[in-house]
Amino acid sequence: MSGFNGVSQIDRNSPVPLFLQIRQALLADIRSWPDTAAQFPTDMALAQRFKVSKMTVRQAIDDLVEAGLLERHRGRGTFVTDRAFVEQLDPVLDIDQQYAAAGHSQTTRVLSFDRRAMTERERKLFGPQLGETVVHIRRLRSANGLPLALDERIMPAVIADQAGFTADNAAQSIIARLRRAVPLARAKWQMSALLADKDLALNLSIQQGAPVLERAMTYLDPKGAILLTGRSLHRGDLVSCAFELPLDSGDLKGLQELTRGETA
Secondary structure (H helix, E strand, C coil): CCCCCCCCCCCCCCCCCHHHHHHHHHHHHHHCCCCCCCEECCHHHHHHHHCCCHHHHHHHHHHHHHCCCEEEECCCEEEECCCCEEEECCCCCCHHHHHHHCCCCEEEEEEEEEEEECCHHHHHHHCHHHCCEEEEEEEEEEECCEEEEEEEEEEEHHHHHHHCCCCCCCCCCHHHHHHHHCCCCEEEEEEEEEECCHHHHHHHCCCCCCEEEEEEEEEECCCCCEEEEEEEEEECCCEEEECCCCCCHHHHHHHHHHHCCCCC
16 A cells, blocks of 8 residues: 555544545545556555445545546556646736646636625725725635635725626636736735634535645735735645746845745
């Protein structure tokens, strides 16, 4: 069983279905699988490992096959593919195009689109010139049917109206729509690790307490005013984040000016 991460226990009292818990454990195995030429364990071996029926195991395996992470070959068995989910983080990148280029089908579902009064923190963040109301968008992004990230975006309602945001178009690229309406000059991002609470566990189909990668962000106009803030909560077992940073001295100076003092 080379390549196994050792997880074989499932929580039968968890609200997360058994096949999703098994799928989560197998995702960790897939990420550390040493050789794509090596056969993945059989359904029978996995059923014995997790002490469940072959039907439950087959449901988890079929999901991973549909996601493009496993392949079944008649007469040969199941094998790990090399199609990992890697998000090349770039403040102006179109995530949909990135996944499409990698052969993955990504979908975005709007969970909520709300107008509400600003909190005290948001008043300080956006300033008094942008009103007293914000638009709060919450979305779930999936690839090949597997939930990848929960997105939360907050912007002053006057900015959202200027950009023409509605519940019907909020599944589209938020930054692309915002840039067509207002000038954006800078983006600040901060990466953190945290553990999934009950809400994240249910939305991302993971176990409560599983690792999650948080990408907090703010977008500013040329005068330094914040026009949008939010965060994306990525599954730690499925999404890897790749960065490309400049090494040229001139580019590095500009990068240092943007990031100075932003790390906690």
